[in-house]
Amino acid sequence: MVISELSNSCSAYAAKNIASLLIEKHFNYSTSELILFAEQEIKEDQIKHLKTDLNKIKEGIAPQYVIGYTWFYGLKLLVNNNVLIPRPETEELVDWIVSKHEQESNIDILDIGTGSGCIILGIKAGIQYAACTGVDVSTDALAIAQQNAKLNELIVHFEAFDILAYHPSKQSKLYDVIVSNPPYIPIQEKASMDKMVT
Numbered sequence: 001m002v003i004s005e006l007s008n009s010c011s012a013y014a015a016k017n018i019a020s021l022l023i024e025k026h027f028n029y030s031t032s033e034l035i036l037f038a039e040q041e042i043k044e045d046q047i048k049h050l051k052t053d054l055n056k057i058k059e060g061i062a063p064q065y066v067i068g069y070t071w072f073y074g075l076k077l078l079v080n081n082n083v084l085i086p087r088p089e090t091e092e093l094v095d096w097i098v099s100k101h102e103q104e105s106n107i108d109i110l111d112i113g114t115g116s117g118c119i120i121l122g123i124k125a126g127i128q129y130a131a132c133t134g135v136d137v138s139t140d141a142l143a144i145a146q147q148n149a150k151l152n153e154l155i156v157h158f159e160a161f162d163i164l165a166y167h168p169s170k171q172s173k174l175y176d177v178i179v180s181n182p183p184y185i186p187i188q189e190k191a192s193m194d195k196m197v198t
Helices: 002-006 012-027 031-036 044-058 063-067 088-101 118-126 139-151 187-192
Strands: 069-072 075-078 108-112 131-136 157-160 177-180
Touching: 012 044, 012 063, 044 063, 063 069, 075 118, 075 139, 088 118, 088 177, 108 118, 118 131, 118 139, 118 177, 131 139, 139 157
Parallel strands: 108 131, 108 177, 131 157
Antiparallel strands: 069 075
16 A cells, blocks of 8 residues: 555655555564564554555655654664754765774764764764764754664763864864764755655
8 A cells, every 4th residue: 555655756666665664653563574464453543644644755755754763774763854864875984984993992983963863873883982972053953863872772972063163272172083974965956856855
């Protein structure tokens, strides 16, 4: 039902991924578990909530915002419209940093524009002994990042900070790694992009 409903608004691959997310949210099953429990009766209210979410997605709201979370680097991360949805390609950045520094026991890492906290939390998950800090100008984004740290039982320091107003001094903390992955799509390209992306 879900895949056929989405066939006009996205690719078959995307529709299948969205269906998996919706099934996980509404029925608490993975795709493989759904096959095992295919005969189980579905409640009417579950179908109603599923259809409500499906309609929001068909209207162009990103599935991760509708569902309220996404998966990134093996971590379940809460997302809402105060943060950008982590991109799969960003996992490559996290993996590169982790592979370069995972053997180091005393390393300070700063993530600028942390948003949901995906990058710094992924790094912390991969480099257990790293001292990790995420900064963002948005306190709403930081609230989500802090929830994600708690959800994944990771200790990361988050701070409201405008990096554009930063003036280093002799007392400024030094970091071994500084990472940032800010929005990089030019505003003039927005009109030609898929609504779910923008």
